[in-house]
Amino acid sequence: MSQPIVPQKTYVMVFLGLIGLTILTTGVAFIDLGPFNTVAALAIAFSKMLLVVLFFMGVRHSSGLVRIILVAGFFWLALLIAFTMSDYRTRSWTPAPDSWSSSAPPTHP
Amino acid sequence: MSTATLEPRVHAPRNYLNADYGWKSWLFTLDHKRIALLYMVSVSFFFIIGGSFAVLMRIHLVEPQGALVQPETYNKLFTLHGIVMIFFFLIPSIPAVLGNFLVPLMVGARDLAFPKLNLLSWYIYIVGGMFTLYSAIAGGVDTGWTFYTPYSSTYSNTQVTAVAIGVFITGFSSILTGLNFIVTIHKMRAPGLTWFRMPLFLWAMYATSIIMVLGTPVLAITLFLLALEHLFHVGIFSPALGGDPLLFQHLFWFYSHPAVYIMILPAMGVVSEIIACFARKRIFGYKIIAFSSVAIAVLGFLVWGHHMFVTGQSVYAGLIFSMLSFLVAIPSAIKVFNWTSTLYKGSISYEAPMLYALGFIGLFTMGGLTGLFLASLATDVHLNGTYFIVAHFHYIMVGGAVMGYLGGIHFWWPKISGRKYPDMWARIGAVIIFIGFNLTFFPQFILGYLGMPRRYAFYPAEFQVLNVMSSAGATVLGVGYMIPLIYLIWSMRYGPISEPNPWGATGLEWKTASPPPTENFAQIPVVTEEAYAYAPEEAAGD
Numbered sequence: 001m002s003q004p005i006v007p008q009k010t011y012v013m014v015f016l017g018l019i020g021l022t023i024l025t026t027g028v029a030f031i032d033l034g035p036f037n038t039v040a041a042l043a044i045a046f047s048k049m050l051l052v053v054l055f056f057m058g059v060r061h062s063s064g065l066v067r068i069i070l071v072a073g074f075f076w077l078a079l080l081i082a083f084t085m086s087d088y089r090t091r092s093w094t095p096a097p098d099s100w101s102s103s104a105p106p107t108h109p
Numbered sequence: 110m111s112t113a114t115l116e117p118r119v120h121a122p123r124n125y126l127n128a129d130y131g132w133k134s135w136l137f138t139l140d141h142k143r144i145a146l147l148y149m150v151s152v153s154f155f156f157i158i159g160g161s162f163a164v165l166m167r168i169h170l171v172e173p174q175g176a177l178v179q180p181e182t183y184n185k186l187f188t189l190h191g192i193v194m195i196f197f198f199l200i201p202s203i204p205a206v207l208g209n210f211l212v213p214l215m216v217g218a219r220d221l222a223f224p225k226l227n228l229l230s231w232y233i234y235i236v237g238g239m240f241t242l243y244s245a246i247a248g249g250v251d252t253g254w255t256f257y258t259p260y261s262s263t264y265s266n267t268q269v270t271a272v273a274i275g276v277f278i279t280g281f282s283s284i285l286t287g288l289n290f291i292v293t294i295h296k297m298r299a300p301g302l303t304w305f306r307m308p309l310f311l312w313a314m315y316a317t318s319i320i321m322v323l324g325t326p327v328l329a330i331t332l333f334l335l336a337l338e339h340l341f342h343v344g345i346f347s348p349a350l351g352g353d354p355l356l357f358q359h360l361f362w363f364y365s366h367p368a369v370y371i372m373i374l375p376a377m378g379v380v381s382e383i384i385a386c387f388a389r390k391r392i393f394g395y396k397i398i399a400f401s402s403v404a405i406a407v408l409g410f411l412v413w414g415h416h417m418f419v420t421g422q423s424v425y426a427g428l429i430f431s432m433l434s435f436l437v438a439i440p441s442a443i444k445v446f447n448w449t450s451t452l453y454k455g456s457i458s459y460e461a462p463m464l465y466a467l468g469f470i471g472l473f474t475m476g477g478l479t480g481l482f483l484a485s486l487a488t489d490v491h492l493n494g495t496y497f498i499v500a501h502f503h504y505i506m507v508g509g510a511v512m513g514y515l516g517g518i519h520f521w522w523p524k525i526s527g528r529k530y531p532d533m534w535a536r537i538g539a540v541i542i543f544i545g546f547n548l549t550f551f552p553q554f555i556l557g558y559l560g561m562p563r564r565y566a567f568y569p570a571e572f573q574v575l576n577v578m579s580s581a582g583a584t585v586l587g588v589g590y591m592i593p594l595i596y597l598i599w600s601m602r603y604g605p606i607s608e609p610n611p612w613g614a615t616g617l618e619w620k621t622a623s624p625p626p627t628e629n630f631a632q633i634p635v636v637t638e639e640a641y642a643y644a645p646e647e648a649a650g651d
Contacts, residue, residue, distance in 0.1 A: 065295065072319075072323065073323065076323045076324075079410060080327065080359075080360075080363050083359075083411065083413075083414065083426070083429075083430075084356070084359045084360075086425070086429060087355070087359065087414065087417075087422050087423045087426035088423075089423075090423040090424075090425040091421075091422075091423040093423065093424075
């Protein structure tokens with residue numbers, strides 16, 4: 001393949017970066033950020049994922065086809081989450097049977 | 110002198126079957142054709158195992174109070190029947206057997222992109238199969254093939270973990286096969302074989318591979334989470350631990366509904382090849398059939414919630430899933446209409462593969478249309494959990510996928526084995542299977558509509574006539590399956606030698622010897638014409 005040779009130093013730096021972010025994840029867990037606890041944890045995890053994908057998996061230097069396949073993987077994951085959440089977010093919308101029967105006109109004499 | 114006349118018989122041309130002998134030459138082979146045969150033997154073994162469970166069930170259901178086994182045993186029979194047939198027969202059948210054999214031949218390559226991964230995928234499949242067989246011997250499993258929580262995670266005392274591990278492991282075999290096909294089709298096509306010159310079988314395998322690679326990991330993760338909750342009490346699916354049982358169903362069906370398309374798309378690819386060959390016509394609407402395969406693969410991922418209409422899923426999510434389920438019918442119908450249009454004014458001959466392909470079209474259409482009943486929110490409430498569903502998915506999986514598999518095996522058997530099978534027996538077998546199948550499963554539509562629930566060891570006496578019909582049909586179907594098994598094994602040794610292209614078919618796989626040499630082609634072929642150039646004047650005008 002025609003990928004450039006990445007210097008070893010880059011991999012070492014990325015590895016150290018991943019270790020640093022792991023320590024940061026642990027550290028943040030001890031601080032109460034309220035609703036931002038999950039946001040912070042996910043942001044750090046996303047950064048780690050990007051480092052792995054771009055450097056260790058070599059997607060930074062890969063062809064468009066490989067990138068499309070990578071994006072497809074994330075798109076499918078997004079589909080899974082979005083459609084599952086379409087259930088969870090709308091379950092409470094279901095009208096209770098009581099309100100139906102109280103508002104509906106009587107159908108039997 | 111006289112030895113010269115014997116030479117053609119004594120020195121058969123070198124091919125992948127006689128290139129080497131001994132068990133090592135098979136178990137360590139990297140040849141995609143030999144690996145395909147390893148798969149063929151393995152899936153046939155699992156088909157017989159899974160079929161045996163079905164036979165026991167149908168014998169049991171001859172009498173309303175059950176004729177053969179205890180209810181607990183009955184639960185294990187239908188569970189193992191489903192698990193073995195789906196994960197160890199239907200999913201690998203066409204991709205791993207016919208796909209392995211044909212994809213490199215059809216693209217004009219010497220092998221798949223990753224031959225070692227290909228062999229590894231077979232070993233992984235076998236290891237997964239061993240776990241499942243172990244569980245069957247060690248007491249079985251009774252959750253149904255769907256492993257629904259909280260029954261599977263909390264209440265069942267059967268071999269859930271062993272089977273889940275078996276299915277988990279086998280999933281990786283599927284992923285590796287799909288990966289191999291995607292890379293091979295992208296990177297190893299012969300010169301001149303553009304995307305729109307590829308046989309539709311390759312398009313079908315490509316679409317199937319997308320599902321395998323993108324969907325199977327979700328099943329693996331789901332089963333992993335199940336084990337995590339079981340072993341470490343992490344609350345994921347169990348309400349007692351703060352989890353949600355319906356989350357299991359979401360994750361399970363995200364893979365397992367598209368898995369139906371892993372079974373049916375390859376069969377559709379097979380049918381496209383057979384219909385074009387035995388109608389002697391270029392396939393009608395080539396591009397739209399190719400795109401419909403991809404459309405089915407993509408849309409198939411968006412409809413899983415129709416399995417959950419009556420489970421407590423939000424009504425609004427149900428509405429979306431119902432609408433999307435109806436959309437999948439469009440690309441499926443496109444295929445059926447295009448096959449039918451291909452037959453129009455074709456020079457049709459009713460060889461055995463064609464009988465299977467025509468059977469596929471009829472049975473798949475019935476399976477697909479009854480799926481629309483189940484995709485409708487209101488009718489699903491009545492039909493869900495009844496024999497109507499059992500009949501529906503057997504029309505798709507057995508009437509569709511198995512007919513496609515058998516059609517493909519018969520179509521490419523001369524290429525695979527280098528020999529012909531007895532034509533009359535093959536036609537008789539195809540007709541018996543068609544009759545036996547309908548006798549088995551059509552009564553189940555009526556039983557389900559009348560309200561007989563699935564997965565029960567007993568039933569009210571008024572359902573006995575239809576159940577006996579179904580059991581009688583299963584006997585006919587069993588005989589139908591035995592016939593090809595016998596004459597195909599017979600033909601491997603005694604069948605007449607086949608010429609390289611006995612059907613006069615197009616496609617690169619028919620341009621090499623039968624059986625092909627280990628390297629497939631003496632020289633990599635150059636493709637200069639469209640697929641299915643049976644009637645060149647039509648092809649040129651397309």
